[in-house]
Amino acid sequence: MLLKNKIFSGLILASLAISADALADDMAAFDPLTDGDFGGLALQDDIPVALTAARLKQPRAEVPASITVIEAKQIEAWGVRTIPELMRFVPGMFVGHGDDQNNRAVAYHASSPNIMRRMQVLVDGRSVFKAAIAQIIWDDIPVAMEDIQRVEVVRGPNAASYGANAFLGVINIVTKHAADTQGTTLRFRKGNQGVEDSLFSHSDRVSDDAYRLTLQQNSDNGFDGRDATNGEDDWHDSRRHGFASLYYDHDISESTQLNWEAAYKYGNTDIRKSDFDTDYPDQITRQGFVMGKLIHEFNQDHFSHLQAYWQTDHRTQETSSCGSTTSFDPVLLDEYRTNPEWTQFVALGVPSIYADSNTTPQTLAAANYLVGGIATNSLTPEQVEQLIEENLGKTYTLQQSDLDAAAVAFGNAYNGSDFSQLGQLACGAGNFNVREDRYDIEWQDTMQWTPALRTVSGISYRRDSADSMTYFKGAVHNDTYRMFANGEWQAFSHLVFNIGGMYEQEDSNDSAFSPRVAANxxxxxxxxxxxxxxxxxxxxxxxxxxxxxxxxxxxxTDNYLNLDDGVFFMNQVPDTRELDHEKITSVELGYYGKLPELNLELDVKVYKDRLSQLISNTIALNSVYIASDTKMDVKGVDWQLNWQFSRNNWLWWSGAYVDAAVRLGDTSPLDAKEIDRLAKVERRLSAEWSNNVSWHHDGNNWGSTLTYFWHDGYNDLENQGLDFRRFEVNLTKTWDMNGYKPEVGLFWHHLVDDSRLVYPDQVYAVNDIYSFRAGITF
Structure with missing residues (x-):
C-alpha cells in the first residue's frame, strides 16, 4: 500500500509539473476575449444555451431553473466509465449504491439510496424510467459515453415540463448526430476490480442520410465487502452488461427530418443472497427499444415534432430457497394481512426454536406448552401475550382470531405425539421474473408569436404495463394522458418571465397539475x-x-403439508395500500453570470424545498407498513464555476451545502428499529458539505485532468461524520498518423478515506483503483 501511495503521489506531482510548465508557456499568449473555448462551449462568440428546462432553446441567463451542462470534451477529460460517475461533478448531486438490487444510486440533495425513483432520466427525449417498478437502472441504459454530445441536468423539480417523476430533477442525455461522428472507433479498457470495457462504433453516410452503429461491453467486480483484505473480493456484486445500438438520421426534405433509434441490451447482475436463499438469485436482463422522431419546420417561427417509442424490459431472476414448512401454510396468508408481526412469529419464530439443534430443553418445553395451548384452544389471547413477553421479551396485541389461525397452522404440524415437525424445512425453486413494456407517443409544437413571446405545448399518451406472477399475479397496466404548455415572455428588455405547467391524468393515481413560475x-x-x-x-x-x-x-421437497407448490406467507395486495402522490414545493433564488473578460461562468443557487407525502419505506416483500406520510424540509446553497484561465487550461469547481430535516408520519405500527431506519434513510446518501475541483490541461495531443472530491459529514447518521475524500487522475495521449488516430490513457482513482459508501459492505479492499485504455479512430 505504501508503494502504491508513493507511485500515485509521484504520478500527481509529475502531472502537475508538466501542466505547470505548459501553463507558464500558455498564459503568456492567452487572450480570453479571443481564445476561450471551455470544454466545447463557445464562451465568447456564442451565448451558452440550454435546451431542457422549458423545452425551449434558451440563453443560459434566461433559463427558468438551475442547470448544469456537461459537454463531450469534459466527459472525455474526466475519463468516467458510467453516467452515475459523471453525476459526481454536478453540484448537490450525490452518488452512492442501493443495498439489495446492486444498482447505483444518484440523488439530488437528499433521497433514499435504495430505489432511484425521484429523478427523470431522458436519452434523446426517451424516458428510461422503468415502467412498473419505478426506478432507474443505470446499467440498463444503452448509451456509450463516447456517443454523448452533452448532458443537461436540471437541478430541481421540473414536472412542469416533463411530468411526474421529474421530481427532484431531470438528467437529459443528448447523443451526437450520426453525421458528426463519421468514421470508426475501437477502444478497450482494462483495470483492477475486474474492470474490462470494450467499444466499437462506426458512422457513415448513405446518400444524404447518416447512421451510427455502436457495440459496447462493460464489466466490473463492484465492491469487496467489509471482510475483504489484500485486494480480495468477497462481496457478490459483479456486473457484466453489453448492448448494440443504431442511430439513423434521414432528411425527407429541407424542412422535414426523420430520426430513428433502436437498441438491444443484455446483462448479468450479481445479487446477494437473502436469509432464505440457498444460491445467489442473480439477474439476467434483456432490454430493447425502437424510437422514431419526425421533425417538421413550417417556417422560421414555427416547428413541431411527433415522437413515438416502444421499449421492453425482461428481467429473469431465478431463486433456490428454503423456509419452514409452516411458512407455506395457506391459513397464514390472510392472517399476515391482519396481524403481520404475529404471523411472522408463528411462521418463522416458533419453527426456528424447533429447527435449532442448540435449543435448550427448558426453551423447548416452554415452546411446547405455548404451541400445545394454542393448538388446543386452552390459552386465551391475554395468556399468550403474557407468556411471550415473560419468555421472549416481545409484545404482541392479539385477538382470538389470531390464535385461531395459529391453532390451525400448529395443528397441521402435529404428528400424533408432538410438534417436532414445526422444525421442518421445505425447499423449492422460485423467481422474481418480470416483463415491463412502455408505449409512448408525444406531439410537441413550438411557436414564436412575437419577438417577445414564444410558447411550447403538447400532448402525450403513455401505457406502462407489467407481467409478473410474483409481483402482480399476472399482467397489469397504467395509462397516462398529459397536456403541457410553457410560455416565455420578455416583458421588458431586462425582465423575462417563464410560466408553464403539466396536467396529467392516469388510471392508477389521481390527476395532478404541476406548475412553474420564474422571473429572470x-x-x-x-x-x-x-x-x-x-x-x-x-x-x-x-x-x-x-x-x-x-x-x-x-x-x-417432502413436507408435512403435502404441498407440491407453496406460497410464502408474506404477501401484499392492492387493498393494503392507500398511497398519495409524493409532493414537492420549491423556491429558489439564483444567479447566473458569464464574464467574457475572464472567460468564466458562475452559477449560484439558494433554495428551500418542502417535500411531503414521501414514501420512505422500502418496497419489499417483508415491508409490513407502507405509507405516504413522511415530510422533509431541505434548504441550502449550490454553486458551480467554470473557468478557462488560459488557452489550454480550464477549472471546474462545484459544490453544495445541504440542510435536510426529516419528520416521520404515523409511526404507531412500527417498532423502534424500523422508526430509527426510516429517520435515517432519506439522508443516508447526503453530505452536509460537498466539493469537487477539477483542473484540465490540454497539451499537444495529450491531456491531463486532476480532480479532488470531498464530502464532509457524508452519510453522517451512520458514519459518525467521517469525511469521504478521493483524488482522480486521467491522462491521455493521442497521435495523428495519416488519418489514423491511436490513443492511450491511464485513469487512477485514489480513496483517501476508508469510509464505506453507504452501507457497511460497500467498501474496497484497496485504496487505489486504476485502469488502462487504448483505442484508435479512423
Whole structure:
C-alpha cells in the first residue's frame, strides 16, 4: 500500500509539473476575449444555451431553473466509465449504491439510496424510467459515453415540463448526430476490480442520410465487502452488461427530418443472497427499444415534432430457497394481512426454536406448552401475550382470531405425539421474473408569436404495463394522458418571465397539475438573477399502487403439508395500500453570470424545498407498513464555476451545502428499529458539505485532468461524520498518423478515506483503483 501511495503521489506531482510548465508557456499568449473555448462551449462568440428546462432553446441567463451542462470534451477529460460517475461533478448531486438490487444510486440533495425513483432520466427525449417498478437502472441504459454530445441536468423539480417523476430533477442525455461522428472507433479498457470495457462504433453516410452503429461491453467486480483484505473480493456484486445500438438520421426534405433509434441490451447482475436463499438469485436482463422522431419546420417561427417509442424490459431472476414448512401454510396468508408481526412469529419464530439443534430443553418445553395451548384452544389471547413477553421479551396485541389461525397452522404440524415437525424445512425453486413494456407517443409544437413571446405545448399518451406472477399475479397496466404548455415572455428588455405547467391524468393515481413560475432579471445579456417557484409530484408506481406480491416455491421437497407448490406467507395486495402522490414545493433564488473578460461562468443557487407525502419505506416483500406520510424540509446553497484561465487550461469547481430535516408520519405500527431506519434513510446518501475541483490541461495531443472530491459529514447518521475524500487522475495521449488516430490513457482513482459508501459492505479492499485504455479512430 505504501508503494502504491508513493507511485500515485509521484504520478500527481509529475502531472502537475508538466501542466505547470505548459501553463507558464500558455498564459503568456492567452487572450480570453479571443481564445476561450471551455470544454466545447463557445464562451465568447456564442451565448451558452440550454435546451431542457422549458423545452425551449434558451440563453443560459434566461433559463427558468438551475442547470448544469456537461459537454463531450469534459466527459472525455474526466475519463468516467458510467453516467452515475459523471453525476459526481454536478453540484448537490450525490452518488452512492442501493443495498439489495446492486444498482447505483444518484440523488439530488437528499433521497433514499435504495430505489432511484425521484429523478427523470431522458436519452434523446426517451424516458428510461422503468415502467412498473419505478426506478432507474443505470446499467440498463444503452448509451456509450463516447456517443454523448452533452448532458443537461436540471437541478430541481421540473414536472412542469416533463411530468411526474421529474421530481427532484431531470438528467437529459443528448447523443451526437450520426453525421458528426463519421468514421470508426475501437477502444478497450482494462483495470483492477475486474474492470474490462470494450467499444466499437462506426458512422457513415448513405446518400444524404447518416447512421451510427455502436457495440459496447462493460464489466466490473463492484465492491469487496467489509471482510475483504489484500485486494480480495468477497462481496457478490459483479456486473457484466453489453448492448448494440443504431442511430439513423434521414432528411425527407429541407424542412422535414426523420430520426430513428433502436437498441438491444443484455446483462448479468450479481445479487446477494437473502436469509432464505440457498444460491445467489442473480439477474439476467434483456432490454430493447425502437424510437422514431419526425421533425417538421413550417417556417422560421414555427416547428413541431411527433415522437413515438416502444421499449421492453425482461428481467429473469431465478431463486433456490428454503423456509419452514409452516411458512407455506395457506391459513397464514390472510392472517399476515391482519396481524403481520404475529404471523411472522408463528411462521418463522416458533419453527426456528424447533429447527435449532442448540435449543435448550427448558426453551423447548416452554415452546411446547405455548404451541400445545394454542393448538388446543386452552390459552386465551391475554395468556399468550403474557407468556411471550415473560419468555421472549416481545409484545404482541392479539385477538382470538389470531390464535385461531395459529391453532390451525400448529395443528397441521402435529404428528400424533408432538410438534417436532414445526422444525421442518421445505425447499423449492422460485423467481422474481418480470416483463415491463412502455408505449409512448408525444406531439410537441413550438411557436414564436412575437419577438417577445414564444410558447411550447403538447400532448402525450403513455401505457406502462407489467407481467409478473410474483409481483402482480399476472399482467397489469397504467395509462397516462398529459397536456403541457410553457410560455416565455420578455416583458421588458431586462425582465423575462417563464410560466408553464403539466396536467396529467392516469388510471392508477389521481390527476395532478404541476406548475412553474420564474422571473429572470437580466443584469446584462449574459448575467441574470432568477426567482423560481415550482411544484412537482411523483406518482406511485404499479408495485406501490397495485401489488399482488407473493413468492411461490415450486417442486417443494417432502413436507408435512403435502404441498407440491407453496406460497410464502408474506404477501401484499392492492387493498393494503392507500398511497398519495409524493409532493414537492420549491423556491429558489439564483444567479447566473458569464464574464467574457475572464472567460468564466458562475452559477449560484439558494433554495428551500418542502417535500411531503414521501414514501420512505422500502418496497419489499417483508415491508409490513407502507405509507405516504413522511415530510422533509431541505434548504441550502449550490454553486458551480467554470473557468478557462488560459488557452489550454480550464477549472471546474462545484459544490453544495445541504440542510435536510426529516419528520416521520404515523409511526404507531412500527417498532423502534424500523422508526430509527426510516429517520435515517432519506439522508443516508447526503453530505452536509460537498466539493469537487477539477483542473484540465490540454497539451499537444495529450491531456491531463486532476480532480479532488470531498464530502464532509457524508452519510453522517451512520458514519459518525467521517469525511469521504478521493483524488482522480486521467491522462491521455493521442497521435495523428495519416488519418489514423491511436490513443492511450491511464485513469487512477485514489480513496483517501476508508469510509464505506453507504452501507457497511460497500467498501474496497484497496485504496487505489486504476485502469488502462487504448483505442484508435479512423
Amino acid at each position: 432579471l437580466l443584469l446584462t445579456q449574459q448575467q441574470s438573477l432568477r426567482l423560481v417557484y415550482s411544484q412537482a409530484v411523483r406518482s406511485p408506481d404499479l408495485l406501490e399502487k397495485k401489488p399482488n406480491y407473493a413468492v411461490t416455491l415450486y417442486d417443494l
